[in-house]
Amino acid sequence: MLPRLSSPPNRTRIQQAVSQFFSNYGMLLVLLLLCTYYAVVTLEEQNPRGADAAEALLDDLTARVPAGGTVLIATKANEEDRVFAAALAEGLRAAGYTPAGPVEGTPQDLRQALEAVAAQGRPIAAIATTRDNAAIVRNLQRQVTSLAETPVLTPASYRWPTFLRADNIRNVANQIVVIAIIAVGMTMVIITAGIDLSVGSLIALSAVVAAYLIQAMGGTEAGTGAMLLASAAAILLCGLVGLFSGFVITRFRVPPFIATLGVMQIASGLAYIISEGKSISAIPDGYVWLGRGADLFSLPNAVVLMILIxxxxxxxxxxxxxxxxxxxxxxxxxxxxLSGIRVHAVLVFVYVVAGLLAGLGGIVQASQLKSGAPTYGLMYELYVIAAVVIGGTSLFGGEGKILGTLIGAFIIAVIQNGMNLTGVESYTQKVVLGFVILGAVLLDMLKKRGLR
Amino acid sequence: MDGIEKSFPGVKALKGVRLTLHAGEVLAVVGENGAGKSTLIKTLAGVHRPDAGTMMLDGQPVSFASPHEAQQAGIAVIYQEFNLVPALSARENIFLGHERARFGVPDRRAERAEAQRLFERMKVQIDPDAPVRSLSVAQQQVVEIAKALSLGARLLVMDEPTATLTPGEVDRLLAIIRDLQRDGIGIIYISHRLEEVFAVADRVMVMRDGEHIDTLPRQGLDRERLIEMMVGRSLEQEFPKARHAIGAPRLEVRGLTRRGVVEDVSLTLRRGEVLGLTGLVGAGRTELARLLFGADPADAGEIRLDGRPLALRSPRDAIAAGISLLTEDRKAQGLVLMLSARENFALPNLSHWSRRGFIRQQVERARFAHYIESLKIKLSHQDQTVRNLSGGNQQKVLIARWLEANADVVIFDEPTRGIDVGAKYEIYLLINELAAAGKAILMISSELPEVLGMSDRILVMHEGRISGEITDVAHATQEQILALAVGREDKAEKVEG
Known part of the structure; x- marks a missing residue:
């Protein structure tokens, strides 16, 4: 007899927990399947770039070139290659080599540089370059006799799914972060059996108000304090708009759909009035810290904010x-x-939260794009609602999970990104996304019918 | 003979149930909630298909793939929730789906005449062109019956037909049933109310746990015997009334008015007292309870608790002052159906075990576990969705909720409606316990035996006013209460007539 590791009641409790988990977060499985699918179909040869490329090349180089030799670095004239050259030079020095160059530019530039190096008569142990540049360098090398026999080394390539590359995943996260943040407020609203259609317009209003205030407080010369103040004011304004929606809904019993439809028009109109229909971009470079920065373990700051929310x-x-x-x-x-809950206060609260988070979403958007325009957030309310519904929240109210919404938002982002990577055109993407939303609702209905 | 026979040995949730109904017979089906009555009806009506067993109609084996086929065969079911379209007229509802049409156009005149005939046959006056929305519950029920008859139904199933009727309407319905019976229509009558079962049934079929216990002729059957068969054990008595010392006034109401529903009501409720409040549907009992609980605003009047005036602006104020209301309609006003039993229990009591807005779930579970044990609530685990509990257990969850709230004044509005006999008994014991602990209890009920059996004192309402008080409950009768309930003027007429 095998020893029993767990008693039966324990096991059923675990089974129960597992089945509970999947009934709550079954969409997580869908998300994982989608990721797996796109990982498989985008599996291809990858060329490392920048600092990663330098690291990969260094391993190969130390094995093949005796220490102390001079290594010539040749690159194209772009930012990525400059990072590569700098990282490689530093690595070479640390490993006891002498970096030479870097020489960079068009084939003509490179040729002149190579000839100049050859003319100096220093022995070159190896030429290091990127894969993109390798063919040009080999070609030129044959024309410069003293370098003809020098090995040309490039970073090794490897097979890896494009979808799972760190920069692509960061891209997915950055694309969805605004929708995901706003979807938190929307989930709460929908759980109260309401809806908030104004969030898309609030993105525009918030971005425009923040940009307008920064412009008024010094434009591109504005300080950090001014930027913070302007952003906080814009978020607060959106919170007040949410307060107004909540008030109209509770005090006058206007259906949320209608009340927020009106507020949606009002907020959008205000954004156009304030910006005079134009994009405001007189904003300091530092303003992109939230939208483009990545300070914590190279996680984008906006994603960290989203996780906290x-x-x-x-x-x-x-x-x-x-x-x-x-x-x-x-x-x-x-x-x-009848249980003594202040129903109106609860309803007003969720609309205020939805407004504040929509305002925050607008700030993230403005930070990503370093400008504020009244066209931001167009139709975003529909993506936000889709994320909530795909995440398993019932439009009838009373049921739903915040983390389900996060999964829903990522399902949308992954499908969009995956279709971009596999070359599906944007019109087709809309059709697919529409079917995904319908499928999620149907799945939810089937699940419930199955339980009863 | 027009005999109809059905038997279902070994149906899922029905364990070999056997049922025989003759033409022109009224068969009452009784049993606790969950005994399998609904499943039985739905099988009969073609909603469910039996896993095993046979059904015979007029000696021919039949099998229904859909409710439509059952309807075609002459079987009509009138459920508790009517299948009527509120915006359409009575006539349009009766002929919905089988219009008397000429060239594809409904023949209004023919339909109207036939509807009139059906109503006359049942001795009721309903305007066939009145929208169903404007009809009373009893009239809507008649429209449902007329619809069944217009389809040529020979077997009529009625599920709890009197649950929302007033006593007068119940009598009229029972008269209609006797008429239909005379016309050779077989009727299956399902009810919790044993008085009606005794008044109308030829035979009584008892079900328990999906099993057919027995079918007996009404003659020679008594109430206690029937209850014993339903519950499966004997109850000492139906109403275990205990008497306690009644103390000082706790809740005093003077001239309480909400125009149109409650007029100038004054009453006093004492510690340890069970005050029964009854009257016809629409007399203003529930409306009065809602005023006492702050659920609706009063236009005039004063409420005092322990001598101090109370200003109730919301149920929140009432709960804070120590008043609880167990609402009449569990599903619409009491429970949040998609939440768990525990969450429903906790709703008004979260402040008892939360700190700075955070719920201490350990304490919450422990509190609920305590009530699960003391109230014998049957559930698989605390997080079970409350929707999936039986009516009696749902009611117990709500009672646990208000016990935990620890109110001094407890208002029970129809505490045993739609609940089986066993659970009813437990609720009565609980009411006694609360009274013994010095709570003041206002028990609203339409069931006169319950009011008479459980109250220390009885108030009767009629058209928004208190029409009478009965202090000597031991010697009071149902007739006495009914006379007060229909109003003094009616009573005077009756005496003269």
């Missing part, structure tokens, strides 16, 4: 009284009221 919202919805009230109000407003 999701963590906070998840705790709010699962661990606090307010979260419990949000579910209760959405599940049965009258029962919630």
């Amino acid at each position: 999701y963590a906070g919202a998840h705790v709010l919805m699962t661990r606090t009284t307010l979260g419990r009230y949000i579910y209760a109000v959405g599940g049965n407003e009258e029962a919630a009221r």
Whole structure:
């Protein structure tokens, strides 16, 4: 007899937890399958670039060239190659070699540089270059006799899915971060059986207001304090707009769909009035810190912000009284009221949160694009709602998970990115995305029917 | 003979149930919630298909693939929730799907005449052109029956037909049933209300846990025996009333008014007292309860708790002051159906175990576990969705909720509606316990035996006013209450007539 490792009640509890997990986050499985699919179809030969390329080349070089030799670095004249050259030179010095060059530029430039090096009469042990540049260098080398026998070394290539390259994943995250942040507020709103159509317009309003204020406080010369103040004011304004929506919905019992449809028009109109219909881009370079910077373990700052917001919202919805009230109000407003819950306060709260997060989304967008324009966020409300619905939140209210929404947002991003990588044109992408939304809703319905 | 026979040995959720119905017979089906009555009806109506067993109609074996086929065969079911389109007229509803049409156009005159005939046959007056929305519940029920008859139904199944009817309407319905019976229509009558079963049934079929316990003729069957068969054990008595010392006034109400529904109501509720409040549907009982709970604003009047005036602007204020309301409609006003039993239990009580807005789930689980044990709530785990519990267990979750709230004044609105006999008994014991602990209890109920059996004192409402008080409950009768419930003027007429 084998020893029993776990008692039966324990095992059923684990099974229960597993099945609970999949019923809550079954979409996670879909996301993983999508990632796997795109990883497989984008598997191809990869050329390392920049510092990675220098590192890869250094390994090969130390094995083949005796220490102390001079290594000539030849590159094209671009930013990536300059990073490569600098990293390689530093690495060579550390390993006891003498870096020469770097020589860079067009084939003509390179030829002149190579001839100049040859004329100096220094022995060159090896020429290091990128794969893109290798053919040109080999060609030129034959024309300069003293270098004809010198080995040309390039970083080794490797097979890896384009989809899973670090820069692509960062790209996916940056593309979805605005929608994902706003979807947190939308999830709360939809759990109360409401909807907020104004979030797309609030992106534009927030971006425009922030850009306008920065422009007024010095434009490209504005300081950090001014940028922070302008952004905070824009976010707060969007919070006030959410407060207004919540007030109209609770005080006058206007259906959320209609109330926020009106607010959507108002906010969009305001964005156009403030910006006079133009893009405002008199913004300091430092403003892109949030949208393009990556300070923590090379994670983009906006993604870190998104993770913090999701963590906070998840705790709010699962661990606090307010979260419990949000579910209760959405599940049965009258029962919630008769349980002593301040239903109106809860509803106003979720619309304020939705407004604030839409405002924050607008700031991220403005930071990514280093400008504010009234055209930002067009149709974003639909992507946000799609992320929430794909994430398993019921439009009838009372049911839904914050982390489900994160998964929903990433499903949208991965499908879009994957289709871009595999060359699906954008019109077709829309059709596919539409079917994905319908599929998610159908899956949810089937799951519920199966349970009953 | 027009005999109809059906038997279903070994149906899923029905363990070898056997049912025989003769033409012109009323068969009552009784049993606790979950006994399999609904499954049985749905099988009969073609909603479910039996896994095994046979059905015979007029001696011919039949099998229905859909409700439509069952309807074609002459079987009509009137569910608790009617299948009527509110915006359409009574006539249009009756002939929906089988219009009396000429050249594809419904023949209104023919339909109207036939609808009139059907209504006359049932001795009711309903305008065939009135929209169903404007009809009373009882009238809508008649429209449903007329629809069944216009389809040529020979077997009528009625599921809890009297749950929302007033006593007068119940009598009229029972008269209609007797008429239909005379016309040779077989009727299966499902009800929790044993008085009606005794009033109308020829035979009574008892079900328990999906099994057919017995089918007996009504003659020679008594109430206690029937309850024992339903519950599967004997109950000492149906109403375990305990008497306690009644203390000082706790809740005093003076001149409470909400125009149109509650007029100038004054009452006093004492510690340890169970005050029964009854009346016809629409008399203003639930509306009064909502005023006392702050759920609706009052236009005039004063509420005092322990002598201090109370200003109730919301249920939140009432809960803070120590008043609880167990609502009449569990699903619409009490429960959040998609949440778990535990979350429903916790809703008004989160402040008991939260700190700075964070819920201490350990404490919450422990509290709920305590009530699961003491109230014998049957559930597979605390996080089970409350929707999936039986009516009795849902009610217990709500009772646990308000026990935890630890209110001094507890208002029960129809605490045993739609609940099986066993759970009813447990709820009565609980009411006793609360009274013994010095709580003041207002028990609203339409079931007169319950009001008489459980109250220390009874108030009767009629058209928004308190129409009478009965202090000597031990010697009061249902007739006495009914006379008060229909109003003094009616009563005077009756005496004269």
